[in-house]
Amino acid sequence: MTKLLLIGGGHAHLSILRSLLHEEISDLQVTLITSSKFQYYSGMFSGFTEGLYDEDEIRIDLESLCTRASVSFIEDTIISFDPMQKVLLGFSGGIYSFDVVSFDIGSGVASDLTQNVGLNIKPNYRFTEQIKEFRSSESPVIIGGGSAGVELAFSTSAWRKKQSLKNPVTLISSSPLLHSYGNKATEKIREIAKYHNLVYYENEQIEKLKNSIIITDKDTEIKYSAIMPVTGPKASSLFQQALLSTDANGYLLVDDTLQNADYPYVFGAGDCVSLAGYPNLPKNGVYAVRQGPFLWKNIKRLITGRPLVPFKPPKKFVSILSTGEKHGLFTYGDLVIYGKWAWSLKNRIDRKFMNKHL
Numbered sequence: 001m002t003k004l005l006l007i008g009g010g011h012a013h014l015s016i017l018r019s020l021l022h023e024e025i026s027d028l029q030v031t032l033i034t035s036s037k038f039q040y041y042s043g044m045f046s047g048f049t050e051g052l053y054d055e056d057e058i059r060i061d062l063e064s065l066c067t068r069a070s071v072s073f074i075e076d077t078i079i080s081f082d083p084m085q086k087v088l089l090g091f092s093g094g095i096y097s098f099d100v101v102s103f104d105i106g107s108g109v110a111s112d113l114t115q116n117v118g119l120n121i122k123p124n125y126r127f128t129e130q131i132k133e134f135r136s137s138e139s140p141v142i143i144g145g146g147s148a149g150v151e152l153a154f155s156t157s158a159w160r161k162k163q164s165l166k167n168p169v170t171l172i173s174s175s176p177l178l179h180s181y182g183n184k185a186t187e188k189i190r191e192i193a194k195y196h197n198l199v200y201y202e203n204e205q206i207e208k209l210k211n212s213i214i215i216t217d218k219d220t221e222i223k224y225s226a227i228m229p230v231t232g233p234k235a236s237s238l239f240q241q242a243l244l245s246t247d248a249n250g251y252l253l254v255d256d257t258l259q260n261a262d263y264p265y266v267f268g269a270g271d272c273v274s275l276a277g278y279p280n281l282p283k284n285g286v287y288a289v290r291q292g293p294f295l296w297k298n299i300k301r302l303i304t305g306r307p308l309v310p311f312k313p314p315k316k317f318v319s320i321l322s323t324g325e326k327h328g329l330f331t332y333g334d335l336v337i338y339g340k341w342a343w344s345l346k347n348r349i350d351r352k353f354m355n356k357h358l
């Protein structure tokens with residue numbers, strides 16, 4: 001019997017669990033080990049923040065899904081890994097051995113602020129508790145002008161407007177807003193920000209904090225009562241500690257078959273890996289989802305001794321950002337369109353995704 005361990009209940013592993021609802025593989029024992037019984041879906045974080053969805057609508061019950069897929073479920077956080085001995089150690093003290101292992105553990109937040117004053121929405125199962133504290137705080141400040149920071153700024157503003165909370169939300173970005181989406185998206189999001197009374201600072205960074213005041217590198221002073229850093233992803237220390245090959249930022253290095261070159265029985269997908277052939281691939285759920293079917297196919301091929309197939313990431317992908325009050329910004333390459341229909345489309349796609357796990 002081959003023992004397969006799936007570490008982390010991220011998007012690619014969800015896809016494997018969905019496949020196992022209908023597939024029966026002889027001589028394979030599959031176990032999911034993940035930090036929480038629930039997987040929270042970040043596509044619906046903005047809607048939860050704004051009060052459009054309940055907690056149960058934005059999370060997947062992994063334990064129940066595993067039971068239905070004939071997969072053993074263990075709630076634990078992996079803290080150490082020996083790829084040579086093929087064992088993992090959990091925070092609970094549990095020791096887990098395997099023949100084949102796959103990691104889909106996501107990423108953390110790249111900010112020192114999460115260690116002290118800042119709130120931290122990662123891992124994802126902390127999101128609801130953290131955002132509830134943040135959105136009702138007197139002077140909430142978001143750090144990070146990428147898609148996640150922008151979505152949370154708009155949805156927090158929309159929620160506060162409904163609660164008649166007067167103080168605006170402030171967003172501080174070290175680059176132009178939505179910089180990686182191109183100029184058209186940046187200009188459009190600035191326009192929407194003005195309409196929603198969002199206070200934002202671009203090309204500024206926090207220099208220091210003093211008596212509930214943020215002082216930026218341009219000497220701007222911003223009052224804060226809660227800080228939420230959403231400053232891009234940070235790798236888990238697990239892979240470097242295990243002396244596995246990683247990229248310069250500590251992400252597990254995998255080739256296009258999603259295997260680590262040193263240990264072909266170690267697979268990985270989603271935010272926690274770096275693809276050797278595509279080092280600049282953005283970390284987002286879209287790629288994690290797309291990798292899922294390749295990951296599953298290749299794990300089965302390795303076990304049965306067949307050649308593995310390469311994953312080729314698409315060059316462009318559709319993105320829809322919620323901008324509050326059921327409006328959205330749709331982007332695909334250079335195409336940027338804003339409107340109510342974009343949010344409705346996003347809502348339909350997100351709900352359809354969640355319904356696949358019921």
Ligand SMILES: Cc1cc2nc3c(=O)[nH]c(=O)nc-3n(C[C@H](O)[C@H](O)[C@H](O)COP(=O)(O)OP(=O)(O)OC[C@H]3O[C@@H](n4cnc5c(N)ncnc54)[C@H](O)[C@@H]3O)c2cc1C
Binds near residue numbers: 009040042121269
């Ligand atoms: C506010 C916000 C909005 C976003 N919106 C979008 C969007 O609309 N579209 C999009 O494509 N991307 C979006 N993203 C990015 C997206 O959330 C991530 O890129 C995506 O979740 C990565 O998926 P993943 O499968 O790699 O890991 P995750 O979804 O992060 O899942 C990781 C899993 O591993 C578990 N885990 C973590 N560490 C361990 C451990 N040591 N041991 C065991 N289990 C562990 C966690 O509990 C979790 O179940 C958003 C991010 C944020 C913050």
